[in-house]
Amino acid sequence: MNVHLILFLAFGAVALAGAINLLAQTHPINSALSLIAVMAALAGEYLLLGAEFVAAVQVIVYAGAIMVLFVFTIMLLNAGVEERTKGSRVAVLFGIPGILLGSILVAWVVLRHSGTEAVAAGALPGSPQTIGPLLFHEFLLPFEITSILILIAIMGAVVLASKPPSAPRKVS
Amino acid sequence: MVPLSYYLLLSGILFACGVTGFLIKRNIITIFMSIELMLNGVNLSFVAFAAHWHSLAGQVFVFFVMVVAAAEAAVGLAIIIAVYRTRETLNVDQVNLLKL
Numbered sequence: 001m002n003v004h005l006i007l008f009l010a011f012g013a014v015a016l017a018g019a020i021n022l023l024a025q026t027h028p029i030n031s032a033l034s035l036i037a038v039m040a041a042l043a044g045e046y047l048l049l050g051a052e053f054v055a056a057v058q059v060i061v062y063a064g065a066i067m068v069l070f071v072f073t074i075m076l077l078n079a080g081v082e083e084r085t086k087g088s089r090v091a092v093l094f095g096i097p098g099i100l101l102g103s104i105l106v107a108w109v110v111l112r113h114s115g116t117e118a119v120a121a122g123a124l125p126g127s128p129q130t131i132g133p134l135l136f137h138e139f140l141l142p143f144e145i146t147s148i149l150i151l152i153a154i155m156g157a158v159v160l161a162s163k164p165p166s167a168p169r170k171v172s
Numbered sequence: 173m174v175p176l177s178y179y180l181l182l183s184g185i186l187f188a189c190g191v192t193g194f195l196i197k198r199n200i201i202t203i204f205m206s207i208e209l210m211l212n213g214v215n216l217s218f219v220a221f222a223a224h225w226h227s228l229a230g231q232v233f234v235f236f237v238m239v240v241a242a243a244e245a246a247v248g249l250a251i252i253i254a255v256y257r258t259r260e261t262l263n264v265d266q267v268n269l270l271k272l
Binding site: 004005008016019020023031032035039042046048049050053057058061065066070074076077082083094098099102105130135142152153157159160 | 173174177178179180181182184185186187188189190191192193195196197198199201202204205206208209212215216219220222223228229231232234235236238239240241242243244245246247249250251252253254256257262263
C-alpha cells in the first residue's frame with residue numbers, strides 16, 4: 001500500500017458515502033450538502049491524477065457556483081421533506097435490471113484490466129500553462145460555441161424565471 | 173500507483189448512484205442533483221483516461237462538460253421555479269397533466 005493508493009481510497013470512500021447519503025436523505029438540503037461532499041472528494045481525486053487546474057475549477061464552479069444555485073432554489077421554493085409516494089412500477093421494472101446490467105459491465109471492465117496498467121500520481125501535469133494553449137488553439141471552435149450556449153442559457157433562464165405579467169398590458 | 177480500473181470502478185458506481193437517484197427520487201430538485209452526480213462520474217473517467225493515455229484533451233473536455241452542466245443547471249432550475257409557480261408542488265408525481 002503506497003500513499004497514492006491510500007489517498008485514492010480515502011477520497012473514494014468520501015465520494016461514495018456522499019453519493020449514498022444523497023439517495024438516503026429525504027430533505028433536499030441534506031442531499032445538496034452531500035453532493036457538495038462528493039464534488040470536493042472528486043477534486044481530491046483530480047489532484048491525485050495531476051489535473052490541478054481541473055480540481056480548482058471543480059471546487060470553484062461545481063461545488064461553488066452550481067451548488068449555490070441549487071441551495072438558493074431550495075431556499076427560494078421552501079422545499080420541505082420529500083413526500084414518499086408509491087414507487088413507480090417502471091422504476092422497479094427497468095431500474096433494478098439496469099443497475100444489475102451496469103454493475104456486470106463495470107465488473108467486466110475491472111476484470112479485463114486486472115490491475116496491470118497503473119496510473120502514476122501526477123502522471124500528466126494539467127497546469128493552466130499547459131491547458132491554456134490547448135483550449136485556445138486546438139479547441140477554439142468548441143470553446144466559442146460554448147460561449148453562445150451560455151448566452152442562450154442565460155436568456156432562457158431569465159425568460160423562464162421572470163414573473164408572468166399579472167394583468168394584460170394596455171394597448172396604447 | 174493506482175490501477176486505471178479503480179478509477180473507472182469509482183466513476184461507474186457514482187454514475188449508477190445518479191441513475192438510481194433519478195429513478196427513485198420524487199422531489200424534482202433531488203432528481204436534478206442526481207443528474208449532476210452522473211455528470212461528475214463521467215468527468216472522473218475523463219480525467220483518469222487523460223492521465224492514462226497522456227493526452228490533455230480529456231481534461232479540456234471536462235471543462236466543456238462543466239459548461240454544459242452550468243447551462244443545464246441555470247435553465248433547469250428556472251424551469252423548476254416556473255413549474256412551482258403554476259403547480260405549487262415539487263413532487264414529480266403530481267406534475268402529470270401530460271399523462272393520458
